[in-house]
Amino acid sequence: MLVRRLSGEDAAEFQALRLEGLKHHPEAFGASYEDEVALPLSLVSQRLSAGVVIGGSCDGHALDGMIGVMMGQSEKVRHIATIWGMYVRPQARGTGLSSELLKTAIAEATPSCRTIHLSVVSTNEAARRLYQRAGFVEWAVDSEALFANGSFHDEILMRLSAE
Numbered sequence: 062m063l064v065r066r067l068s069g070e071d072a073a074e075f076q077a078l079r080l081e082g083l084k085h086h087p088e089a090f091g092a093s094y095e096d097e098v099a100l101p102l103s104l105v106s107q108r109l110s111a112g113v114v115i116g117g118s119c120d121g122h123a124l125d126g127m128i129g130v131m132m133g134q135s136e137k138v139r140h141i142a143t144i145w146g147m148y149v150r151p152q153a154r155g156t157g158l159s160s161e162l163l164k165t166a167i168a169e170a171t172p173s174c175r176t177i178h179l180s181v182v183s184t185n186e187a188a189r190r191l192y193q194r195a196g197f198v199e200w201a202v203d204s205e206a207l208f209a210n211g212s213f214h215d216e217i218l219m220r221l222s223a224e
Contacts, residue, residue, distance in 0.1 A: 064117040064161045066169075067127070071116065072106035074124045078116075082148030087209040089182045090146065114146075115165050117158045125153035128162040130169050142170035144179040147188070154187075163195050171223040182207070183215040197221045 067075055076097075083094040113130040126149035133141040144166055149159050170177050180203065181188045189199075197219040205213035 062117065062119055062156070062158060062161060063121045064115060064158075064165050067109050067114045067116045069106035069110035071124070072102050072109055075109060075114065075116065075127065076100070076102065076105045078124050078127055078148065078150070079146065081150070082146075086148070088207060088212075088214045089148075089185060089188075091207065092146070093209075113166075113169055115162055115169065117149075117153075117162050117165075119153050119156050119158055125150045126158045126162050128166045130166045132170065132174065139173070140175040142174040142177045144170075144177060147179075159191055160195075163191060167195065167221065167223070175223055177221040177223060178218065179220075180206070180216040180218050183217050189217060189219075192219050195221065 080094060080098055083090055083092060083097055087094065113132070115128050115130070116124045117126040119125050126147075128147040129145040131143045131145055133139045133143075144163075147159075147162065149162070167177060177197075179192065179197065181192060183202070198221075199217050199219050201218040203216040203218055206216035207214045
């Protein structure tokens with residue numbers, strides 16, 4: 062298993078994995094497949110270079126999973142990081158890759174952040190259990206947070222105190 066921070070050079074592989082997640086699980090992401098598929102690879106590369114996205118591979122080659130970490134930018138929220146866009150291909154689930162990605166994302170955020178936030182669609186029990194095992198606690202429900210496939214979906218808001 063290999064887990065590492067992605068760079069702009071990983072844009073094509075990252076975009077393919079992200080689009081797969083958005084297409085097969087539209088209820089789980091704030092972004093839409095239709096918006097993301099239209100992004101030029103150059104913009105995806107720039108975003109990867111500017112942000113923190115961690116990728117993982119079970120065989121050390123093909124990208125099987127990813128997770129993003131966004132640090133608060135303004136003075137008042139610099140102590141908060143947000144985890145976004147976690148997706149692991151079905152064939153890599155149950156291998157420990159999800160846990161490694163999450164652990165690496167937490168390690169990336171904790172030197173400068175006191176709190177890590179994330180949201181998870183209420184119907185994704187496996188993800189909720191993963192986050193709970195890592196110490197995240199549910200603190201609110203955002204009712205009808207997303208609209209996908211003709212239905213509203215609630216999101217569970219979770220947080221981890223890094224102190």
